[in-house]
Amino acid sequence: MALGSARNRGMRSLSSKIFRTVLAFTLAVIVVMSLVLTGIYYFSAERDGEARLMAQARDAAAYLNDSPSDSNVEVMKDQFAGLVRFTLIDAEGNVLYDSSTPDPSALENHGDRPEIAAAEQAGTGAVTRFSDTLRTDTVYAAVLLDDGSIVRLAETRESLLSFAGSLVAPIAASLAAAVLLVLLLSRALTRRIMKPIDALDFSRPLDNDIYEEMNPLLVRIDEQQRQLKAQNEELARAESMRRDFSANVSHEMKTPLQVISGYAELMRGGLVPPEDTPKFAGLIYDESQAMRSLINDVLTLSRLDETAFEGDAAVPVDVLTVAERMASRLEALAGERAVVVSVGGVHAFMLGSETLVEEMLYNLIENGIRYNHAGGSVEVSVSEEEAAHPFAHADRGLSPQQASQMLHGQASAQAVAASQRQVVVRARDTGPGIPSDKHEKIFERFYRMEKSRSKETGGTGLGLAIVKHAVLYHNGTIEVQSEVGKGTTFVLRFPAASSR
Ligand code: ADP
Numbered sequence: 001m002a003l004g005s006a007r008n009r010g011m012r013s014l015s016s017k018i019f020r021t022v023l024a025f026t027l028a029v030i031v032v033m034s035l036v037l038t039g040i041y042y043f044s045a046e047r048d049g050e051a052r053l054m055a056q057a058r059d060a061a062a063y064l065n066d067s068p069s070d071s072n073v074e075v076m077k078d079q080f081a082g083l084v085r086f087t088l089i090d091a092e093g094n095v096l097y098d099s100s101t102p103d104p105s106a107l108e109n110h111g112d113r114p115e116i117a118a119a120e121q122a123g124t125g126a127v128t129r130f131s132d133t134l135r136t137d138t139v140y141a142a143v144l145l146d147d148g149s150i151v152r153l154a155e156t157r158e159s160l161l162s163f164a165g166s167l168v169a170p171i172a173a174s175l176a177a178a179v180l181l182v183l184l185l186s187r188a189l190t191r192r193i194m195k196p197i198d199a200l201d202f203s204r205p206l207d208n209d210i211y212e213e214m215n216p217l218l219v220r221i222d223e224q225q226r227q228l229k230a231q232n233e234e235l236a237r238a239e240s241m242r243r244d245f246s247a248n249v250s251h252e253m254k255t256p257l258q259v260i261s262g263y264a265e266l267m268r269g270g271l272v273p274p275e276d277t278p279k280f281a282g283l284i285y286d287e288s289q290a291m292r293s294l295i296n297d298v299l300t301l302s303r304l305d306e307t308a309f310e311g312d313a314a315v316p317v318d319v320l321t322v323a324e325r326m327a328s329r330l331e332a333l334a335g336e337r338a339v340v341v342s343v344g345g346v347h348a349f350m351l352g353s354e355t356l357v358e359e360m361l362y363n364l365i366e367n368g369i370r371y372n373h374a375g376g377s378v379e380v381s382v383s384e385e386e387a388a389h390p391f392a393h394a395d396r397g398l399s400p401q402q403a404s405q406m407l408h409g410q411a412s413a414q415a416v417a418a419s420q421r422q423v424v425v426r427a428r429d430t431g432p433g434i435p436s437d438k439h440e441k442i443f444e445r446f447y448r449m450e451k452s453r454s455k456e457t458g459g460t461g462l463g464l465a466i467v468k469h470a471v472l473y474h475n476g477t478i479e480v481q482s483e484v485g486k487g488t489t490f491v492l493r494f495p496a497a498s499s500r
Helices: 004-006 014-066 071-079 114-122 162-200 213-266 273-305 319-329 331-337 352-368 400-407 412-418 451-456 463-473
Strands: 085-089 095-100 125-128 134-144 149-160 317-320 340-345 350-351 377-386 421-429 479-483 490-496
Touching: 014 071, 014 125, 014 134, 014 149, 014 213, 071 085, 095 149, 095 400, 114 125, 125 377, 134 317, 134 463, 149 162, 149 350, 273 463, 317 319, 317 352, 319 331, 319 352, 319 377, 331 340, 331 352, 340 352, 350 352, 350 412, 350 490, 352 377, 352 421, 352 490, 463 479
Parallel strands: 340 377
Antiparallel strands: 085 095, 085 149, 125 134, 134 149, 317 350, 377 421, 421 490, 479 490
């Protein structure tokens, strides 16, 4: 914010801007005022001069009329000597006496001079004449005497130009003083203006007590800082989640690997009796299957994280058909656990990735079978319903990153265009149920309510995390309805595809 650095970057400085503006204004004011005042002063002085000279001429005329003797003329000559030019002209215009020359007869006839002519006509005449050189002007005042002759006084004064010329130096001096003053003033002004700006606390822009003109700027800075902070927090959160996830993945991988290498070592050392070999091989097989599901789930999740599914074109997916296919794929597991799986409802279509829809339904049905009791059931129903309220993601713990991911996801554009109808999937089981304080937690990565049971049923702890992620990816919502001891229902809602 310092002026120095601004200048270094070739920017305009506030101080020079203020300086130039104030200086231009001040100079203009000084010049205009000087011209106006000079004019006023000059012309009023000229008027006064003319009047004064005329009064003197009248006095002289009165005196000469009283006693028109040569001695009086001499008195006049003395009185005006060195002060004004004194001229006596007879009725014919011949110069009888002129104080400016010892030989008046050499002067031309003055009868046609304007002030003389005016005096002959009206008794008095006053005229100001500019001399040829324009350096001076002369005021003439003529008065007609009783005997027909004329007395004339003339006074030479500076012309307007030379009067103005004599003012050039003082005006220039005051201009120079003005430049200096304006320079100092603009520096001081800039310093005063900049002081509170330099002292701005940008960490809390709105707490600054400064010019109200700066408020919009401060509000903008504040907004941007908030955004930056949110983004940073989001980044930090994502980063720590990634770290946790990697740590968890490695940890989850270690266990089956240890089991596998342990059994393999026993077999290599010949410590396993041949009749037990199938059993050990089976254990190794189970562990490697567990590792395989883990790796598959991790891959699915990281594809979802990287929005890699955006590359897939959104296609209409028949949810009922997919549900039936997943149920039959899980038939063996259901049989093993003596759980009856049934799928029913209508052929409702949603837009999205068929792979992800399969993944969601597979995980839900699988969970319904695994967290159940022998003789229990899993019922999946697909329906199309009028949306009770629009999809709201904000209150579903969706991160801004995920939200924007979804907004720009391939499914979203079509979802907006789609009707307010929803495809609703309900997966109900007769399992142990989930306590309400765990309804959110079960969707976290690697969260398992009962570690041992989940592990022994082949769970990775990632199933529901994938389901939730995939639901959000499809602009859908997921809801858990469950009471301990009474089973669980997962309700999934998606925007229905208009095309069938
Ligand atoms: P897992 O691989 O452990 O099943 P999930 O993410 O699929 O991981 O589920 C997380 C936890 O939620 C499970 O460990 C389980 O405790 C609980 N859970 C999931 N589905 C059900 C269900 N249908 N009934 C009861 N508990 C469930």
